[in-house]
Amino acid sequence: MCLAIPGKIVELFPGVPHLASVEVAGVRRKVDLGLLQDDPPTSGDWVLIHVGFAMSKISEQDALEQMQTLMILGENEQAMQEVRGYGLDDADDHNVS
Amino acid sequence: MKPETATASTPAKVHFHEPQIEMAHGAGGIASRRLIEGLFAPLLLGSANEPLGDSAALEVAGVRVAITTDCFVVKPLCFPGGSIGELAINGTVNDLAVSGARPEAIVATFVLEAGLPTEVLEAEVRAMGQAARQAGVTIAGGDTKVVEHGKADRMYITTTGVGSFLSGVHIRPRSIRPGDKVILSGPIGDHGITILLARGELDLEANLSSDTRSVFPLVEAMTHAAGAGIRWMRDPTRGGVATALNELARDCGRGVHLNEDKIPVRDSVRGACELLGLDPLHIANEGQFLAVVSPEYSDMALNALCQSDGGEDAVIIGEVHEQPAGSVLITTGYGGSRIIDMLVGDPLPRIC
């Protein structure tokens, strides 16, 4: 129920609106876009593919935001440790990365 | 699979008790091993406790020769990068090469299905001739049988090859020690994925071809530079790198640790595997080999490969440890690990 892979739409077929050629790391397969008919994707869009059907459009914005959130996880803690180092703690307790 | 030293022996007890032969028994994984170790080996090789290798060593009139045989069944017969004819030559050439022998001569037998168009047969025989010339082997003879339509998948080819052992090379799995390095000659999965796609059942297209080739030139270069340090070699055909290394781990009683980040896989092989839920480590290769080399010689061995034509992508993918004894462990760049086992049968695409 769970194996779904991001792929990029590389070709649409004018005579067959519900089919598209989707590429995953150089492998191409015709994928049915019927489940995305309310907001059909276009060439260049990324979609999530499961059993030959596109399930969802992938939001590049959300993906970017997720990575940014994760990147600052460690940074927040580093900042906190720096601040602690300035305080009333032991002289040894300086920034540790 | 053959014992490393062949001698005539009295039959030992069969311990294969399954009522019928299934496809899994030919897939190169756990079931295959059970059939070979449980039925073929006891009856034909006696109670020899030698690990089974890719070739056997024979002594004929005082001269040591390597001998090996393999049968080739592939659907479709032709695929990007090659056909059954090339596989039949290169497969046997490679079995000799990874046993540390120079391939010298091959005999071939054909089982042909009545109704097979002559032009198909001619194309395969031409391909064999070409592959043999490229590999520097003589085709010394052969045999042909024709069976009724429906009794063979168009054509089955068996090749038996003999070779002369390279000097300075002593392949002995029992000499493997913790700290020995595992070298892989190049990217994995090309052949198996090419075949899977060529069957057309999954409707996938990719710019991929089989990696079928003779690995002897690479083996020769490596043994020339570092022969004294080579403990073991194998070509990871059906069952993939996972099967070959599991057999190694069981035969030498050690653990094999692999570094996932180091294993070379082409983008499209990776893409197909992710789409289908397959692991490249279980996919067949026809133009790569694995070697276990002592740490004193591993850099020399690797350099020799990387400097050779077709060996540029060779890499050290792991090393031998004490534990987990008999198993293969693979670790990611962030420290997550898992055991990699042999499969029961052929790898199957999954959706879950």
Added chain:
Amino acid sequence: MRFVDEFRDPGVITRTADEIRRLVDPNRHYRLMEVCGGHTHAIYRFGLKDILPPNIELIHGPGCPVCVLPMGRIDDGLSLAHHPDVIFTAFGDMMRVPGTQGSPLEHKARGMDVRIVYSPSDALKLAKTNPDKHVMFFAIGFETTAPSSALTLMRAKAEGIRNFSLFCNHVTIIPAIRAILDSPDMRLDAFIGPGHVSTVIGCRPYEWIVKDERKPIVISGFEPLDMLQSIVMLLRQLKSGKAKVENQYRRVVPWEGNRAALRAMAEVFQLRPYFEWRGLGFISQSALRIRDTYAEWDSEQRFNVPGVRVTDPKAAQCGEVLKGVLKPAQCKLFGRECIPEHPVGALMVSSEGSCAAYYNYEHRKAITTSLAWPA
């Protein structure tokens, strides 16, 4: 691979694991259940347990559609393969699952026409290219896969393809989660929610879990960073005493789900009054059947299906493992009578079954490894 590799970045994974370590209360034992079999598979494939602190216990849930299929249903499907003009098609996941007379692959070895397909649309294509045969598709899966089955039947009807039918074993996830929470032996702190099911049903269907059961749930993606981030989010909720539905997998999962997919399912399927789940017993309103308007494409209406109930051997403890009450290694048959080569229950044969995952990837690891997180 875009949208995959970034979420496998080793440096970011290590930092996220650090954050998890900072968030856990060392005096607390956390029991987090991942509902979906795909998450079970990901945990083992990416070795996530090695980088989580030891007081986080991941409990495998029943979201494996192969694992919950009673053996009798496999027999029913395979009985159709015995018809000389039928081509039996199924996903690769089904091929080694044993029925009482053997698995689909074993039936193939005995001469029946059994074929693997990647997509139900490939099965429909087979029907078009084999007009003198009947192509039957053995459909499995939760709500992730049901819409594809539905759309395929809609296309079959629209194109008038009559030599095609679907044997429907689609099940729904919410009743499975309810069965877990209703189980008296179950002590859980929070859920890692099924990311791909949620692309279809959205996040609303889980609201009763936080309201009635007061347990946090985070809808998670399947890459290592997705699962680790979901654990961070769950730990933060547990720390603050909150219980909310959160969507970690925002790049793919819409809060409201996929309306077109839900419409297709409603058009073709309706809920069965009850359905037997292997190991969990009969659960009402938990599975789909094909509507009468699509009767012609329903294998159960086109053919006579035996419908025999097959109970699992008493010694097999599939149910308890499915519910997460037992670990795979605690089942008496694990590693002996029941191994991937000769599985007794489907949890050992399915690639995302917890028994198979544990057997293949984990239980021989028993070594002191320097990879383990320092205590």
